[in-house]
Amino acid sequence: MNIPFFKYRIALLASMIIIVPLGYIVRFSQGLNPAWLHDALGSVAYEIFWVLLFAFLLPKVSPLHIAIGVCIATCAIEFLQLWKPPFLQAARKTLPGRLVLGNTFVWADFPVYFVGSFFGWLYLRFLRLKVKG
Numbered sequence: 001m002n003i004p005f006f007k008y009r010i011a012l013l014a015s016m017i018i019i020v021p022l023g024y025i026v027r028f029s030q031g032l033n034p035a036w037l038h039d040a041l042g043s044v045a046y047e048i049f050w051v052l053l054f055a056f057l058l059p060k061v062s063p064l065h066i067a068i069g070v071c072i073a074t075c076a077i078e079f080l081q082l083w084k085p086p087f088l089q090a091a092r093k094t095l096p097g098r099l100v101l102g103n104t105f106v107w108a109d110f111p112v113y114f115v116g117s118f119f120g121w122l123y124l125r126f127l128r129l130k131v132k133g
Contacts, residue, residue: 004131005059007131008127008128008131009059011131012052012055012056013056015052015123015127016056020045023041023046024042026042027042027045043116044115045116047070047113047115047116047119048119048120048123050070050074051063051067051070051123054069063121063128064121066121066124067121071116074113074117078106078109078113
């Protein structure tokens, strides 16, 4: 597939700049929705961010492969939350560690990761089609 990679990467970068604050706003806002919905939508944004980041770093890789890889990695990180060695606990006490590694294992996060990866994949396909011409 012949894609103008510069335009594609600029679109990915702009999308990441938008999705990060949007994800935080959704997750930490005190709207009318129940708390679990804020958390779930924030997790979808988190998943989309990782899909966008890896597409930015590896623009020639298939969007499907990126989305599947990100989904598998985030599911593995969720399972990693069950393991509590001192070095991981120390990392989880930092903001970057908390953002990447999380704190608490929750089964309900898995469907959200699948949804976020799916929407990330759809968005990558949309971007590729948009910048193709």
